[in-house]
Amino acid sequence: MERKVITIYHGPQHPGITGNMSVELDLMGETITRARTHVGYLHRGFEKLIERRTIIQAFTIVCRICVPEPDPNEANFALAVERLAGIEVSERASYIRVMVLEMARLGAQLLWMAGQSGSVGLGTVGQWSIYDRDLILDLFEQLTGGRVYHMYIYPGGVRRELPDGFLERLSALLDYLQKRLDAYDRLFFDNASFQKRAIGVGVVRGEEVLRRGFSGQVLRGCGFARDLRRDNPYLLYDQLEFDIPTQSAGDVYARALVRRAEMRESIRILRQVIAQMPEEGAIMQKLPKHRKFTLPKEDTYVAVESARGEFGYYMAGDGSEMIRRMQVKGPSLIHAFSLLEPLLVGEELSNVALIMNSLGICPPEIER
Amino acid sequence: MMSYLEEHYELIHKTPRLFALHVTREQLLDTLHQITTHTSFDTLSQLTCTDWIEEERFELGYMLTNALRSHNLMLKCSIARDKVTMPSLALLFAQAEVMERELHEMFGIGFEGNETLYDFALEGWCDIPPMRREFDTLAYVNAHYDFREGREDNLDVKEEIKKRKAAAKSAKETPSGA
Amino acid sequence: MLLLDLLLMLLIAYGFGFLYYGLYRNLSARVHGRFGPSLAQSFSDSIKLFVKEESTTFGWMFYLGPVIMASGAVLNVLFIPFLNQGESLQGLSSYGNLIVVLYLMVLGPLGNALGVGSSGNPFGVMGVTRGLTRLLALELPFYLAAIGVMIDAGSADFGIIMQAQSTQSNMFAHPLLFAAAFISFLGFMGKSPFDVVGAPQEVYSGPATEFSGKFLALLMSQSAMFSFAKLLLMVNLFWGGADHLGELVAKTFVLFVAATFIGSVYARFSTVQSVEFLIRIPTLLGIVGLALL
Numbered sequence: 001m002e003r004k005v006i007t008i009y010h011g012p013q014h015p016g017i018t019g020n021m022s023v024e025l026d027l028m029g030e031t032i033t034r035a036r037t038h039v040g041y042l043h044r045g046f047e048k049l050i051e052r053r054t055i056i057q058a059f060t061i062v063c064r065i066c067v068p069e070p071d072p073n074e075a076n077f078a079l080a081v082e083r084l085a086g087i088e089v090s091e092r093a094s095y096i097r098v099m100v101l102e103m104a105r106l107g108a109q110l111l112w113m114a115g116q117s118g119s120v121g122l123g124t125v126g127q128w129s130i131y132d133r134d135l136i137l138d139l140f141e142q143l144t145g146g147r148v149y150h151m152y153i154y155p156g157g158v159r160r161e162l163p164d165g166f167l168e169r170l171s172a173l174l175d176y177l178q179k180r181l182d183a184y185d186r187l188f189f190d191n192a193s194f195q196k197r198a199i200g201v202g203v204v205r206g207e208e209v210l211r212r213g214f215s216g217q218v219l220r221g222c223g224f225a226r227d228l229r230r231d232n233p234y235l236l237y238d239q240l241e242f243d244i245p246t247q248s249a250g251d252v253y254a255r256a257l258v259r260r261a262e263m264r265e266s267i268r269i270l271r272q273v274i275a276q277m278p279e280e281g282a283i284m285q286k287l288p289k290h291r292k293f294t295l296p297k298e299d300t301y302v303a304v305e306s307a308r309g310e311f312g313y314y315m316a317g318d319g320s321e322m323i324r325r326m327q328v329k330g331p332s333l334i335h336a337f338s339l340l341e342p343l344l345v346g347e348e349l350s351n352v353a354l355i356m357n358s359l360g361i362c363p364p365e366i367e368r
Numbered sequence: 369m370m371s372y373l374e375e376h377y378e379l380i381h382k383t384p385r386l387f388a389l390h391v392t393r394e395q396l397l398d399t400l401h402q403i404t405t406h407t408s409f410d411t412l413s414q415l416t417c418t419d420w421i422e423e424e425r426f427e428l429g430y431m432l433t434n435a436l437r438s439h440n441l442m443l444k445c446s447i448a449r450d451k452v453t454m455p456s457l458a459l460l461f462a463q464a465e466v467m468e469r470e471l472h473e474m475f476g477i478g479f480e481g482n483e484t485l486y487d488f489a490l491e492g493w494c495d496i497p498p499m500r501r502e503f504d505t506l507a508y509v510n511a512h513y514d515f516r517e518g519r520e521d522n523l524d525v526k527e528e529i530k531k532r533k534a535a536a537k538s539a540k541e542t543p544s545g546a
Numbered sequence: 547m548l549l550l551d552l553l554l555m556l557l558i559a560y561g562f563g564f565l566y567y568g569l570y571r572n573l574s575a576r577v578h579g580r581f582g583p584s585l586a587q588s589f590s591d592s593i594k595l596f597v598k599e600e601s602t603t604f605g606w607m608f609y610l611g612p613v614i615m616a617s618g619a620v621l622n623v624l625f626i627p628f629l630n631q632g633e634s635l636q637g638l639s640s641y642g643n644l645i646v647v648l649y650l651m652v653l654g655p656l657g658n659a660l661g662v663g664s665s666g667n668p669f670g671v672m673g674v675t676r677g678l679t680r681l682l683a684l685e686l687p688f689y690l691a692a693i694g695v696m697i698d699a700g701s702a703d704f705g706i707i708m709q710a711q712s713t714q715s716n717m718f719a720h721p722l723l724f725a726a727a728f729i730s731f732l733g734f735m736g737k738s739p740f741d742v743v744g745a746p747q748e749v750y751s752g753p754a755t756e757f758s759g760k761f762l763a764l765l766m767s768q769s770a771m772f773s774f775a776k777l778l779l780m781v782n783l784f785w786g787g788a789d790h791l792g793e794l795v796a797k798t799f800v801l802f803v804a805a806t807f808i809g810s811v812y813a814r815f816s817t818v819q820s821v822e823f824l825i826r827i828p829t830l831l832g833i834v835g836l837a838l839l
Contacts, residue, residue, distance in 0.1 A: 006668050016747030030672060030817070040489035048499060083383070119747050121738055121814030127578035193739045193813040210435045213411050213463040231437040232385055299418070301386060301431055301440055310437070314416040314429060325418040329431075337466035349672070350816040353747040367489040 005033060012041045016119060016353030019067075021336070021363040023356075027349060035344035037336050043367040047326060054321045055081060055155065055293050063149045065328055066365045069108035071101050072306040073313075073328075074153040079234060079302040080315035080326075081155035084295045092281030093157035094236045099170075099273045100143070100152060101235075101304070106177070106266045107136040108307035109259050112360060116256060117188055119353035120197050125188045132180055135173055142166060157284035167274050174267050181263055189260050198253035202343055202355035205250040213334045216309025218359060220258045222250035228305035239276075242269050252358040262307075294321045306331065308360030330365025372406045373441070388442045396445050397455050400430070404460070408434040409441045412457065415467035417475050421501040424449055426475065430457075447477075449500075456481035474499035552624055555637050556771070559623040562798070563770030564588045566777075570806050577810045592770075595763030602756055604665045611661010612757065612764040618653035619768035622775040625650065628794060630708035630787030643702040644692060647779065648685075651734075654772065655681055658753050665756040673752020676817045677743040683824035684733045684740075690832030691727035694720060695783050697839055704782055711786035722835030724784050729828040733820070734776050737809030740820045777801055 011022030020041040026034040046065060050058040062077040063070035075097060082089060089097075110133040114126035137147040142163050144150040152159055188194060204214070205222050219226045225244040229237040245261030247254035287293060295317025303312035309331025318324035336359075343355060373379050373387070377399075380388040391399045404410045409432040416429035430443040447454065456479040457464035466488075468479040473488045476497035487493070496503050568585040575582030625642045628635035655677050662670040696702050698720065699710040717724045733740035744752035754765055777798040781787060785801075788794035815823060 008668050014747075015750070027668075030675075040487070040491060043489040045498070045505070048503075048505060051501070052505075117813070121741060121745060121747065122812065124574075124578055124810050127580060131579055187811060191811070191813060193815065196815065196819060197813055211411050211461070213413050213433075213461070215437075226437045228437060232439070299429070300382060301414070301429075301442060303413075303440075310413065312414055312431070314414060314431070316418050316427075318420075324420075325416070327414070327416045329414040333466060333470075334463045338463045348816055348818070350742070350745065350748045350814075 004028075009038075010349075010352055016356075018115060018353075018356045018361050019363040021361075021366070023340070023344070023352065025344070025349070025352070030349045032344050032347050032349065032352070035341050037340055039336070039363055039367050042363050046368040047328065050323055050326050052322065054290060055295075055323065056290060058323055058326070059154060060151055062326075063151055064364075065368050066306070066311075066330065066362060067148070068111050068362060069104050069307050070149050071104035071153065072304045072311045074150065075101055075235070075304050076302050076311060076313040077315075077326075078153050078155045079304070080300055080313050081295065083300045083302065084298055084315060084317050085155070085293075087156050087285055087287070089157055089285065090282045091236075092278045093283045095273055095277040096158045096162065096283065097153050098235050098237065098240070099270060099277070100140075100150070100158070102266045102270050102273070103136055103139065103170075105307045106263060106270075107133045107140075109263045109266070110136070112259060112307070112357065113184065113188065116354075116357045117194070119357045120194060122188065122191070122194065125184065128180075128187075129184065132177060135176070139166070139170060139173060142169075154284070156287045157282070159284070161283055167277070170270065171274055174270055178264075178267055181260075181267075185260070189256060194256075195253060197351075197354065198251065198256060198358075199249070200251050200253075201347070201351050202252045202358060203250050204339065204343065212338065214309070214339060215331050215334075216305070216307075216360065217255040217258045217262075218309065218335065218339065220244065220246045221255040223248040228303055228310055232303065234302070234304055240269050240272050252354055255358045291321055294319060295323060297324075299325075308332070308362065309335070311365075328365060328368045330362065332359075332361045332363065333366050335359045336361045336363070336366055373403070376402070382442075385438065386440045386442070388444055390444050390446075393445055393447055393454065396430075396443065397457075399443065400457070400460060403432065403441070403443075408436070409439070410435060412461040412464055412467075413440070415464065415471060417471050417477065417499075419449070419475065419499070419501045420446075421449070426452070426477065428454065428471075428477075452476060453478040453480055455479070458482050458484075473497065476500065551634055552637060555623055555628060555635055556620065558628070558635075559771040559774045560767060562795070563767070563772075563774040564592060566773065566798075566802050567770050569802070573803065573806050574810050577807070588770075592763055592766055595766065596760055598759040598763075600757075600759035600761060602665075602758055604756065607664040608661050608756075609761060611658050611664075612761045612768070614657025614660065615654040616764050616768040618650055618657060619772035619775065621653070622647060622650050623771055623778075626775055626778045626782060627704050627708075627787070628778065629790065630705070630782070631789060635791075639704050644696060644704060644707065644783075645702050648689065648692060652681065652685070654768070662753045662756070667756050669749040669751075670753055670755045672749045673743050673755070676749070677753060679817055680733060680740065680742055680820055680824075683821040684730045686730075687726040687824060687828035687832045688730040688734070690829065690836055691723040691730075692783065694723040694832070694836050694839055697836075704787075708782055708787035711784075715786045716784040720835055720839070722831045722838065726828040726832035726835060727780065727784065729831075730824060731776060731780055732805055732808060733824065735773060735805050735809075737805050738812040739815040740824070741809070741814050742817045742820055745814055774798070 005026050005028050007026050009022050010025050011017030012020045022038045024036040024038060025032050046061050050061055059077060062073045065073045110129040113129040117125035140150055141147050143166060144152040204218055209219060209222055210224060223246055225246045227244045230244055242265045245258050247257050297317060297319045299316035301312060301314050303310050312329040314327040315323060316325040340359060344352060377389050382388055411433045412430060413433045414431035418427045420427060425446045426449055428445045432441045454477060456468055458481060465482060465484050468482050469484050469488050471477050472479060472485045473490055474497055568588040572582035624637040625639060625647050627637060627639040659674045659678060662674045695707055695716055699707040744754060757765055780801055781797045785797050788797055
């Protein structure tokens with residue numbers, strides 16, 4: 001009997017897609033026989049814009065490259081400019097950067113939890129975790145003036161001193177979140193119905209995963225403890241104590257468990273930062289004037305570990321005050337194309353949103 | 369790992385964990401093959417392209433990383449801007465396929481052997497590839513889009529800044545309470 | 547007199563159907579840690595949609611779907627007695643029995659399949675396919691429980707079934723049958739983990755994808771009334787029915803709250819998983835319950 005194949009577009013206007021992208025699916029019944037990722041609904045030409053902008057002008061753009069977690073972009077941009085221009089950052093500024101990055105990571109994990117639970121129809125978790133993320137955003141607002149886009153980590157340091165009593169409030173929030181994580185364990189991670197949906201779905205395994213350029217939870221979910229914070233340390237991560245959680249199954253549930261443990265690690269890092277941060281110290285180096293802030297004709301590559309994987313920036317200067325070329329590589333580029341397309345084949349339609357969320361695919365960083 | 373590279377190539381140390389290496393277009397595949405077999409740099413993590421229009425060349429950067437993710441090695445390859453084809457790495461690295469597809473669209477570089485060089489983010493683009501430096505974004509926008517009139521009561525930003533500066537200056541000259 | 551009674555039953559079903567829908571939105575909002583919409587919202591949604599025009603048309607077969615569904619829901623409400631005594635609010639129950647009601651419960655989804663199938667929307671068709679697949683699995687345990695109840699009472703008549711529970715309700719007399727029926731009742735109510743039909747992350751709104759205006763309002767109203775009918779059915783079969791309207795409201799409310807709370811803490815199964823689950827656990831419970839009769 002000949003079976004009819006229908007083609008549907010899963011996105012860009014679909015509740016089960018992670019942002020403005022679409023996956024073209026060939027379906028036989030509800031089984032996927034071919035998947036193709038399409039992007040281009042969100043291309044803003046950031047890399048092109050940055051080529052015509054001075055450093056402070058480009059700085060306001062980079063955070064917009066990734067919506068759920070903008071701070072790794074700011075950190076990458078700052079690290080790359082500092083490396084090219086030869087600027088050293090004070091210890092206190094580095095601690096503040098680590099704090100911002102870990103807060104952003106925690107917020108991004110909570111946002112992921114909302115997406116992942118929403119993809120299996122468990123809306124309650126999403127409502128809770130978005131509320132908890134908002135508490136982190138409140139702190140960001142006190143610190144930087146912005147809730148989602150912070151524009152805080154600037155080459156040379158950070159842009160503002162901590163407000164009075166900020167670390168105490170952060171510490172109180174961490175105590176609260178620590179308790180909330182137990183509630184999430186009960187409602188989400190240990191929920192039998194989520195386990196039934198997630199175990200054995202979207203399995204990524206094998207030695208080959210390292211060669212294919214995957215990063216983040218995809219690697220850690222199949223047993224490879226790779227984390228740039230440990231492997232290629234930046235800022236002060238080599239002076240902080242934290243573990244790299246791993247799982248061996250490589251499925252959606254394994255990646256969820258990795259993220260669950262990472263949230264606790266982020267809290268642990270933040271507590272160390274609060275304890276160790278020097279009380280006094282400059283937060284910003286003296287920088288050249290706006291039009292005199294030039295980069296030499298050199299290039300460099302920096303990478304930080306975002307909440308979803310390796311976030312790398314290639315930056316080349318040409319002796320002028322403009323940046324010659326800045327190329328962004330987010331984890332999603334590889335995950336959304338060379339991983340997702342083969343991974344979806346043979347899966348049910350109901351698992352598409354589940355798998356996409358667990359890979360942490362985020363289109364804004366694919367099409368900068 | 370490093371000793372092999374030091375012995376066989378002119379390695380540029382950028383930082384303790386980042387190295388660079390210049391190769392020609394013809395050497396690229398062979399060098400990559402040697403490096404991936406003899407050292408642990410066996411993952412392609414990024415494919416970059418910089419347009420040096422004044423030197424009439426593109427500089428491609430093949431960013432390799434090792435299995436431990438601790439070191440990065442960049443293979444740099446300059447190609448002429450007009451003779452723009454490169455051998456594809458799709459057979460060596462699966463992830464190269466989409467990276468090459470993006471560069472093909474944004475810079476117009478052809479990759480021989482890559483079957484997937486169709487539209488990436490643009491749809492039906494028939495202008496010059498937009499990331500080339502001769503592509504003028506402003507001219508393109510002026511040619512293709514209309515500007516919306518602002519509100520009637522909107523203010524000229526430059527004028528307003530001038531006014532504010534003048535006001536601040538006059539306030540300084542006549543301090544209050546004097 | 548009968549006509550007036552029927553009209554009153556429909557009005558009660560409509561009113562309580564949407565009241566419960568509003569309460570569902572509020573209760574699940576409280577579980578989520580937020581405030582839900584006002585209770586009037588679900589009524590005004592329904593009324594607003596009834597006065598709107600449709601924006602799509604796929605021919606008369608398409609419109610027939612909601613009409614068949616609505617007639618199934620209305621008949622269901624009319625054939626299930628609201629009270630276990632007296633003359634009023636008995637509806638057509640003296641002309642039909644549990645078997646008729648069980649038969650009518652399938653009418654809606656079949657009508658829906660007809661209508662949605664003619665729209666040609668793949669998500670609609672997928673939703674209907676999922677609905678029918680799940681229905682097969684839902685019916686099995688529910689029928690087993692219903693058969694058990696009928697055997698116990700020695701009749702398929704609602705009055706006799708409710709009378710037989712005057713000393714002890716079926717829920718305590720036959721807990722296994724109740725468990726089987728309750729699990730499949732969760733599925734009939736479209737609660738997690740069995741809410742595969744209109745799963746937004748998978749098939750948009752499923753069967754309702756292409757409907758708009760009056761026909762969407764008809765779909766919403768019938769689903770509200772149908773939910774009330776299902777609550778009634780469970781109360782009549784396992785909780786001995788209700789002596790008066792107050793008891794009816796109390797009993798249906800408890801059942802409804804239980805279904806809402808259970809629904810908000812479970813993730814959605816995939817279609818295959820929910821069919822597997824329903825065929826295994828509640829069906830087994832039903833069979834053991836039957837054997838213990």
